[in-house]
Amino acid sequence: MTTVAVVPGDGIGPEVVAEAVAAVDELGLGIDFDVLDGINARTYRERGAAMTDADFDRVRAADGVLVGAIGHPSVPDPAYGRGVLLRMRFELDLYANYRPVRLLHDRLSPLRDPTRRGIDCAIVRENTEGLYAGIGGALRPGTDAEVAVDTEVSTHSGVTRVLRFALSAATRSVCMVDKANAVESGGGLWQRCWDRERRTRPDLETRHLYVDVAAMRLVRDPDSFDVIVTNNSYGDILSDLAAEVGGGLGCAASANLNPETGAGLYEPVHGSAPDIAGTGLANPVGAVLSAALLLDRLGHAGPARSLRAAVRETVEAARCTPDLGGDLDTRAAGAAIRAACR
Incomplete structure (x- = not known):
């Protein structure tokens, strides 16, 4: 039995x-969901820690973890987020943050030139070092x-392994x-x-850009990128920029x-958006596309494609x-989306 731990979290x-x-249930894959609905800001306020060791053991034992959002204005203490997301990221050594971006429809692009709108790329962000260590x-x-x-940390082994992942994820260029x-x-x-x-992949076009130039080109010519690989802080910023060019954070998925x-x-990628929680305005596309990334990693490539096609259709x-x-x-x-999957 495949088990996925689910952390609904806060806000939306x-x-x-x-x-x-x-949406995953609709595909009939027999996946069991272990829902940890006690990991949230309310729990943190009550006991000073949101994720217990027992919670983490359930997460570690699962075949993957699906998270809704972590963060709430009632808990301004950064220790809350670090005790949940960063704990999982560091203790599970989730060193590669993979954020694909694809424009779902021209009307969603903020770019004026229709010939430049077709962003379809991925940001690979080193996830355990850098300024966030x-x-x-x-x-x-x-x-x-x-x-x-604040000290930015880069290690030979950490940089090497995320570069290798990025090169393995590319089809055209890095x-x-x-x-x-x-x-x-x-x-x-x-x-x-x-x-x-980069010399290990002579079949790929490889190039280097400084981060300020990369930010400009993501706006001016986003369809020129296939995979971008960078450090933790630059990847955080560039992936949000790319998501906006691709139609907004509501559509953005990620895999750690x-x-x-x-x-x-x-x-x-979006946050907990407590201002719209409970209003019905929350966009589920980013969460559904994140679940598609999960299915890819679990070996269900066909159902993952079906989910993406259903999102695009709707x-x-x-x-x-x-x-x-x-x-x-x-x-x-x-x-x-579920109806389109059928």
């Missing part, structure tokens, strides 16, 4: 993840003499993005590893992966939520 998370689970601190915090330091002209030590390491690893162990955490027909040009609420949009 339970609403969108419910539609993703229902949590190394640093503050001296004399809260005073006029405060000094704050663009490595850094800022080596300003960040010399880490940038130099990325450059040396890239120069070696360890290709060697098979562990994976799948979640829509968006093209405007059977979707208002942010995508439709007039359906969350549940009706999910039902439309």
Whole structure:
């Protein structure tokens, strides 16, 4: 039996993840869902920790993890998010963050030139190092003499393995993005590893861009990219930019992966959006497409294609939520996707 752990989370998370689970159920794959509905901001407020060791053991034992959203304004403490998402990311060593972006319909693109709208690429973000490794601190915090330091960490093994994953995920080209002209030590390491690893795929076009240039080209010529690989912070920013060019965060899916162990955490890129929770405005597409990534990794490539085709069909027909040009609420949009799967 294949088991998927489900963390509905906060805000619109339970609403969108419910539609993703229902969409997978519609495919009849016999997947069992272990729902951990106690991992949320309310639990954190009550006991000071949202994910217990017992919760984490259930996550570790599953064949994949589907997350709705983590975060709520009632819990401003960053320890909450770190104790859930970053704990899973670091303890499961999910070093490759894979964020595919494909424009579902021309009407969703913010770009004026119709010949430049066809974005269909993936951002591969190193997921366990960089500025988000949590190394640093503050001296004399809260005073006029405060000094704050955050250290960006890049290791030879960490950079090498994410470059290899990006090269394995590409079909046409890979663009490595850094800022080596300003960040010399880490940038130099990325450059040396890239120069070696790209030679293993002579069938691919490989190139390098600085992050500021890459951001401009994602807007000016997004269809020129196939796979972009970069560090943690640059990947976070570029993937959100790419998602907006592809129609908005509501459509954006992601997979946090360890290709060697098979562990994976799948979640829509959007946040918990507490301001629209319970209104029916939440867009389930990002969650459903994240579930499709999960199915790919579980060996169900055909059903994953069916889910993506159903999403595309419903968006093209405007059977979707208002942010995508439709007039359906969350549940009706999910039902439309399931109907298209049939």
